[in-house]
Amino acid sequence: MGRYVLRRLLQAIPVLLGTTFLIFAIVYALxxxxxxxxxxxxxxxxxxxxxxxxQFHLNEPLIVRYGYYIRDIVSGNFGTTFRGLPVSTxxxxxxxxxxxxxxxxxxxxxxxxxxxxxxxxxxxxxWEDKAILAFTLLLVSIPTxxxxxxLQLVLGVKLKQSTGLALFPVAxxxxxxxxxxLPGFVLATVSIAYLTRxxxxxxxxxxxxxxxxxxxxxxxPRRRVLGRHxxxxxxxxxxxxxxxxxxxLMGGAxxxxxxxxxxxxxxxxxxxVYLRENPVVVGIVTVLVLIYIVANLVVDLLYAVLDxxxxxx
Amino acid sequence: xxxxxxxxxxxxxxxxxxxxxxxxGSGDTSSSSSGTAAAGNAGAVRVEIAEPQHDLIPxxxxxxxxxEVLNALFVGLVDYDAEKKPYNRIAESIESTDSTTWTVKLKxxxxxxxxxxxxxQNFVDSWNYTANGANAQxxxxxxxxxxxxxxxxxxxxxxxxxxxxxxxxxxxxxxFTVQLKNPFSGFPTMLGYTAFSPLPKAAFESEGKxxxxxxxxxxxxxxxxxxxPWKRGTDQTISTVRNEEFKEGKxxxxxxxxxxxxxxxxxxxxxxxxxxxIMDQLPPEAIATAKQEFGDRYIEQPSSGIGYIGFPVESGAxxxxxxxxxxxxxxxxxxxxxxxxxxxxxRVPADDFISPVVAGYRQGACGEACTxxxxxxxALFQQAGGDKMSEVVIGYxxxxxxxxxxxAIANNLRTxxxxxxxxxxxxxxxxxxxxxxxxxxxxxxxxAWIMDYPSPENYLRPQFGSGGSSNYSGFKSKEFDDLLTxxxxxxxxxxxVKYYQQADDLVLKELPYIPVYFYQTNGxxxxxxxxxxxxxxxxxxxxxxxxx
Numbered sequence: 001m002g003r004y005v006l007r008r009l010l011q012a013i014p015v016l017l018g019t020t021f022l023i024f025a026i027v028y029a030l031x032x033x034x035x036x037x038x039x040x041x042x043x044x045x046x047x048x049x050x051x052x053x054x055q056f057h058l059n060e061p062l063i064v065r066y067g068y069y070i071r072d073i074v075s076g077n078f079g080t081t082f083r084g085l086p087v088s089t090x091x092x093x094x095x096x097x098x099x100x101x102x103x104x105x106x107x108x109x110x111x112x113x114x115x116x117x118x119x120x121x122x123x124x125x126x127w128e129d130k131a132i133l134a135f136t137l138l139l140v141s142i143p144t145x146x147x148x149x150x151l152q153l154v155l156g157v158k159l160k161q162s163t164g165l166a167l168f169p170v171a172x173x174x175x176x177x178x179x180x181x182l183p184g185f186v187l188a189t190v191s192i193a194y195l196t197r198x199x200x201x202x203x204x205x206x207x208x209x210x211x212x213x214x215x216x217x218x219x220x221p222r223r224r225v226l227g228r229h230x231x232x233x234x235x236x237x238x239x240x241x242x243x244x245x246x247x248x249l250m251g252g253a254x255x256x257x258x259x260x261x262x263x264x265x266x267x268x269x270x271x272x273v274y275l276r277e278n279p280v281v282v283g284i285v286t287v288l289v290l291i292y293i294v295a296n297l298v299v300d301l302l303y304a305v306l307d308x309x310x311x312x313x
Numbered sequence: 314x315x316x317x318x319x320x321x322x323x324x325x326x327x328x329x330x331x332x333x334x335x336x337x338g339s340g341d342t343s344s345s346s347s348g349t350a351a352a353g354n355a356g357a358v359r360v361e362i363a364e365p366q367h368d369l370i371p372x373x374x375x376x377x378x379x380x381e382v383l384n385a386l387f388v389g390l391v392d393y394d395a396e397k398k399p400y401n402r403i404a405e406s407i408e409s410t411d412s413t414t415w416t417v418k419l420k421x422x423x424x425x426x427x428x429x430x431x432x433x434q435n436f437v438d439s440w441n442y443t444a445n446g447a448n449a450q451x452x453x454x455x456x457x458x459x460x461x462x463x464x465x466x467x468x469x470x471x472x473x474x475x476x477x478x479x480x481x482x483x484x485x486x487x488x489f490t491v492q493l494k495n496p497f498s499g500f501p502t503m504l505g506y507t508a509f510s511p512l513p514k515a516a517f518e519s520e521g522k523x524x525x526x527x528x529x530x531x532x533x534x535x536x537x538x539x540x541x542p543w544k545r546g547t548d549q550t551i552s553t554v555r556n557e558e559f560k561e562g563k564x565x566x567x568x569x570x571x572x573x574x575x576x577x578x579x580x581x582x583x584x585x586x587x588x589x590x591i592m593d594q595l596p597p598e599a600i601a602t603a604k605q606e607f608g609d610r611y612i613e614q615p616s617s618g619i620g621y622i623g624f625p626v627e628s629g630a631x632x633x634x635x636x637x638x639x640x641x642x643x644x645x646x647x648x649x650x651x652x653x654x655x656x657x658x659x660r661v662p663a664d665d666f667i668s669p670v671v672a673g674y675r676q677g678a679c680g681e682a683c684t685x686x687x688x689x690x691x692a693l694f695q696q697a698g699g700d701k702m703s704e705v706v707i708g709y710x711x712x713x714x715x716x717x718x719x720x721a722i723a724n725n726l727r728t729x730x731x732x733x734x735x736x737x738x739x740x741x742x743x744x745x746x747x748x749x750x751x752x753x754x755x756x757x758x759x760x761a762w763i764m765d766y767p768s769p770e771n772y773l774r775p776q777f778g779s780g781g782s783s784n785y786s787g788f789k790s791k792e793f794d795d796l797l798t799x800x801x802x803x804x805x806x807x808x809x810v811k812y813y814q815q816a817d818d819l820v821l822k823e824l825p826y827i828p829v830y831f832y833q834t835n836g837x838x839x840x841x842x843x844x845x846x847x848x849x850x851x852x853x854x855x856x857x858x859x860x861x
Contacts, residue, residue: 033743047468048449083366090546152582160586170586171579172549172572261579263549271364271575
C-alpha cells in the first residue's frame, strides 16, 4: 500500500504542473493591465510601472514567467502581491477559516443528507419519500446567493431585531464556531440534496440484494441488518461524493464567504481576481488543487476499509 | 486480515490529518491571527471600511479606507471647517508674501503617541520620504509643486540626484519653510490631506528609510492610537484606543474598531443587526429603505466626485469639436431623472465644474447649459447642423457599472435631439484614456474626477489646463491658463477663488466636458452612537462621535 500511495503522489506532480500552468496562463491572459488596476481610474506612473514590470518579470514571455513561478514555489515562496504583501501572509489563517467552513458544511451534509436519504429509502414510495424528494429539488434550485442572503436577513438580522437574540451572527468570525453555522449550512445546501438522493438510491439498491434478504430471513434484528449489512455496503458512493465534495466546498466558498464576510480563501480569491492580484490567484488555486488531490487519495484509501475486496498492490 | 485493516484505517486517518494540517497554511502563526480577527474592544465604536490597500503609512495612502484609519491616528497642519475652508490644526500659522515661499509655524503641545513632541523636522522627514520617487509612495505626486521635486523624480531609468527636497528648510523646532516651484495661493488647502501628515522619528530606521513594521504598528499624533499591530491581509479588525494625552482634548469614545468588509450589503446587514455602528457609504440598493429605517441616523451629503461626458475637442469627430452641439447635448440630458432613478438618489444633478464640497462652488453656475430643455436643445442641435453629422459615440468602461446611465443618456439624446447614438463599452477605462492620448478616440466618453485636495484649482487645471495631467479632452485656452495662474499667485485664498471662478465660467461656456452628476455620500449609523459627521474627504469625524 505504501507503493500505491507513493505512486499516487508522484502522479499528482504532472497534474499539479498542468493545472497551475493553465491557471497561470488564464489569469495573465485576462484583459486589462494588472498594474493599471493598482491606479484605479488614474494613469499609472510610468516609472513605477517600469519598476514593477521588472520586479514581476512582466515583460518576459509567459513560459519564462511560469518557470520563475515554479522555481519560487519549489523553494517554498509564493511570491508577493502587486501591493507588496507576501502571498504567504495572505494565506495565514485564511485556509483555516475556509477549512472550518467546509468541515461545517460537510458535517451538515453528512448528517442531513445521509439521514434524509436513509429515511426516504426506508419509506420508499410513501409520502415521506415524496416529500424528501420534493425538498431536495427545492434545495438544488435555490442558488447559494439567494439562500445566503435570505437566511442572513431572516436568522441574522430580523431575529436579532425582533427578539434581541444573536443566535446566528450576521457576518465575520467573531463568535467562534457559531459564526460558521449559518454559512456552513448555506454552503452545504446544494450538496445536501445530491447526497440525499445518492444515499436513497444506493441504499435501496443494497436493500434488494440477496444477502440482505438472507439476513432478514435469518431473523437478524432490523437495526443490525440496516447498519451492518445494508448501510455499510452502500457507503462507497457516498464516501466518494463526500471526499470529492470537500475540494468543491473549499473552492466553492467564494460566494458564501463574501456574503458572510468570512476572511477565508474564497473571499480572498474573489478580491484577488477583482484586483488583478495574479500571484495570489495562482497561489490559491495551486493549494486548492493540492487539497483536491489529497482528498481524492484519502477517499481511494477509505475504499479498502469499507470493502475488503479492494486491495492496493 | 484485521491487522491490515487497522493499519489502513490508521494510514487513512493520518493522511486526513495531514490534509487538515496542510490546509492551515502556515499553521504556526494562524492561531494568533484568528484570535485577533475574533477579538476587538468591547464597547468600541465599530466603523465599516474596505481593506486598506497598503500598510498604515500616510504618504502611501490615497484610497478612502486607509485614509479613514489614518485620520484617527494622525492629525496634520490644517483641517477643514464646515465652509470647506482650511483652519490651522498643528500649524500656528502658514504665511507667505509672494505665494511661493511659505513659512509654517507650529503650535506647542502636540505630541506623538510615544511622548515625543511634534517638531518641524517631523514634517520635513515625512515629506522628503514621500516625495522621493525611489520609495514608490502613492502620495508622491502631491509634492510635485515643491522645489526640488524633479531632482527626486527624474523619470524612468535615471537616478535621482538628491535625497531631499531642496524646497524644505527647517528653521527651528517650531518653524520650517517651503519653497514652491511656482506661486500657489491655495497651498495651505492641500496640507490637510493625509499625504502631508508628519512622521515621528520613531518611524525611521535611518535617514530616509522607514522601519519595516511601522505601517502595521504606526506611532501617530492623533486622537486615537493603535491598540495592537494590524496584520494587513489577515486581520479583519483594526483596533484603536483613545489617546489620553491629545492636545485638543479627549475624544468622546474610548475606542474605535475599524471592521473590514468586502461586501457592502453584508456590512449593511451587520449595521441593521447592531453589530456595526457607522457606515459612510451604503450599498446603492439599500438607500431607499435606509432612509426610512434609519430616519435621523441616515446621512446624505455631497462628496467630492463629479461625473462627466467628455469630448475630444481638438481631435474628435465633428460633433465633438462643435461647442454648440456640446451644449445642445448637455441640455438634452435629463439629469434629474437619471440621478433619481438610475442611481436611486445616490447622485445629484451637477451644475458646476467645481464640486459643492469645496469653497468656490456656485449653485447653478452652469446655467442654461445644464438645464433640461428638450425643445431648446433640439433647436440648437439643428441650428448647428448636428443632424447632418455622424452618429454620437459614448465610450465607457464596461467593468464599472456605467452601462445604465450611459444608456439613459443615449436614450435622452435619441428622443430629444433625434440623433443617432451608439454607446460603446470597452474593457477597461485605461483603454479609452490610452486611445485619447494617441488621438485615436474621436467620440465622446464618460469621465469622472475626484479631488486630490479641496481647492477649485484641483477641478480645473489637471483636467482643462494646457498640459494638465488629466487633460483628456485636449482643451486649450491661453485665457483659461492665465486666469488659473492669476488665481495661484493671488495674495489670499478668497482672491484666488475669484479668478478660478472666472476660469470656471470659461470652460462652462466651452463645455469640453459636460458635468452630469455630483457623487454623494450616503451613510447611516446605529442607535449606539450620535453626533456622526462626515467631512468632504468622506472621513468620519471620529473625534466628536459620542456614545448614545
